[in-house]
Amino acid sequence: MSEQNHSNHYAIETRNLNLYYGNFRAVKEVNLQIVPRKITAIIGPSGCGKSTVLRSFNRMNDFVPGFRMEGEILFHGKNLYAPDVDPVQVRQYIGMVFQKPNPFPKSIYENVAWGARINGYKGNMDELVEEALRGAALWDEVKDNLKKSGLSLSGGQQQRLCIARALAVKPEIILMDEPCSALDPIATLKIEDLMRELSQNYTIIIVTHNMQQAARASDYTAFFTMDEDRAGVMVEYGETSQIFTTPRDKRTEDYITGRFG
Numbered sequence: 001m002s003e004q005n006h007s008n009h010y011a012i013e014t015r016n017l018n019l020y021y022g023n024f025r026a027v028k029e030v031n032l033q034i035v036p037r038k039i040t041a042i043i044g045p046s047g048c049g050k051s052t053v054l055r056s057f058n059r060m061n062d063f064v065p066g067f068r069m070e071g072e073i074l075f076h077g078k079n080l081y082a083p084d085v086d087p088v089q090v091r092q093y094i095g096m097v098f099q100k101p102n103p104f105p106k107s108i109y110e111n112v113a114w115g116a117r118i119n120g121y122k123g124n125m126d127e128l129v130e131e132a133l134r135g136a137a138l139w140d141e142v143k144d145n146l147k148k149s150g151l152s153l154s155g156g157q158q159q160r161l162c163i164a165r166a167l168a169v170k171p172e173i174i175l176m177d178e179p180c181s182a183l184d185p186i187a188t189l190k191i192e193d194l195m196r197e198l199s200q201n202y203t204i205i206i207v208t209h210n211m212q213q214a215a216r217a218s219d220y221t222a223f224f225t226m227d228e229d230r231a232g233v234m235v236e237y238g239e240t241s242q243i244f245t246t247p248r249d250k251r252t253e254d255y256i257t258g259r260f261g
């Protein structure tokens with residue numbers, strides 16, 4: 001795969017991306033350029049392929065039997081699906097946080113150290129764990145209890161622990177699939193503040209059902225909907241302020257105004 005220098009400008013760029021489950025095309029012809037060190041929200045009605053797109057960015061869909069992609073997803077100018085690309089390495093550069101916090105039934109410390117251990121990290125593990133927990137705005141709450149189980153934390157803390165676990169392998173991009181849907185409003189705002197902090201150093205892509213969240217927490221918004229053949233399509237993509245105040249497409253406007261009443 002040849003280098004495509006002009007695309008290095010983006011954190012991720014998709015070209016004519018089509019995603020299939022068996023014969024069903026779940027997402028079609030997506031051309032999306034993700035701006036580095038910004039927060040991009042993917043919004044749209046249920047089933048329009050938001051999670052499918054997000055999961056294709058770190059090859060999580062590889063685990064789904066029958067999944068297939070066409071087109072390109074460029075990361076540093078290289079197609080993430082090129083035959084010589086190692087999906088495990090992809091997931092190191094492009095981490096993921098899921099809807100439901102999913103810490104391992106291990107200590108807080110071991111949850112964070114886990115990825116680095118697997119990668120054979122040779123540096124100072126205590127420092128790495130502290131740095132990742134600080135990065136996830138959790139250090140002050142857990143520093144005296146690092147041996148306690150990750151499962152003993154509150155939901156919001158567990159989600160921040162999962163973010164710390166993602167940070168500890170030094171990713172460039174963090175994918176978040178509905179990261180606040182299991183959290184109360186206060187824990188949700190904490191995660192949103194944290195996303196803002198993290199976007200100074202990382203590119204963040206978040207799938208959210210919550211339009212207020214997209215409007216207040218993201219820099220760019222991609223609106224997806226379902227076409228007549230049930231395939232997800234990207235209708236409109238732009239700066240969040242533009243999408244929410246002056247959408248160019250009637251479908252975006254209908255969705256946004258419908259939800260806000």
Ligand SMILES: Nc1ncnc2c1ncn2[C@@H]1O[C@H](COP(=O)(O)OP(=O)(O)OP(=O)(O)O)[C@@H](O)[C@H]1O
Pocket residue numbers: 021026044045046047048049050051052053064209232
């Ligand atoms: N593992 C799978 N096998 C087969 N079809 C799937 C699979 N996962 C998703 N789909 C289908 O692909 C389409 C897109 O699903 P996806 O979960 O990406 O949408 P979404 O916009 O994230 O939805 P939601 O907001 O409800 O989570 C849907 O029609 C869904 O039924």
